[in-house]
Amino acid sequence: MSSAINHLAGQTVQPDPHWKSLLECAATEVFSMMAGFNLAAFAEPPAETHGDRTAMVGLAGALCGMITVRCSSEVAIKLADQMLGGDAAANPTIIGDALGELCNMVAGNFKSKVTNLADHCMLSVPTVIWGEDYVVQTVQPHEGFQFALSLDGEPVWFSMTIHT
């Protein structure tokens, strides 16, 4: 472990029940300001998690874990088009990069809302998975949550996994 991460790890931040609403708030702000979409709560949340594009950003230091944003490729194209203008759908790499950047900003915005986290937790470079036939296994012990928000009626899933 690098000395920088060692320094960060000395300031452990404990998970809090309010983090779900903070992540919802962080996600809503990022999607509104950077992509022009107003995310809304579902009256009846979708029962199963679906979506063939998943962006993930790791957290290390005072808080260790991962934040993900998952949606359909159609929604990912919409987001990229809105963020970059026009022809994003023609370039699959840009679509993935745009979703990764959104995830990165959601994680960064969440971090800035938690006392003592902004200066003591680092974010990884985003990774984007294509496809939905996968299982994520996280080292024990861990806890976490996920929720879906509606983007023009289509679900965008957000999750946070925290090593405890």
Add this chain to the structure above:
Amino acid sequence: MKKLRVLIVDDSSVMRKIVERSLRQAGLELEEVREAGNGAEGLAEVQGAPFDLILSDINMPAMDGLEFLRGLAGIPAAKGVPVVMITTEGSEARVVEALSVGAKGYIRKPFTPEQVKERVTPLLGGAQ
């Protein structure tokens, strides 16, 4: 109204495009926008031609935004060019450090074009 020559330094090509788009949406007139993927590439761009404004990410591979700022101090063409840092992480310490080594301001992601304009326009000396 003077058209601006702008350098955007960020390891994410998507973010470079978003920043350029935000500058245009904010109503700034851009003559040329150059891009660099890290601080070292940014320093090479600055050696080549004068800019009116530089926007730089803080966290980048190879050479981060803070080293980039330190490098700018030794380049005559960069003298007086306002540098605005763009950061995701919300780390006060990194922002304070950036301001102490020459940055004139910072923009925290997420941002709106209006916020970009608000932060950038006062630094342009009446050019916009």
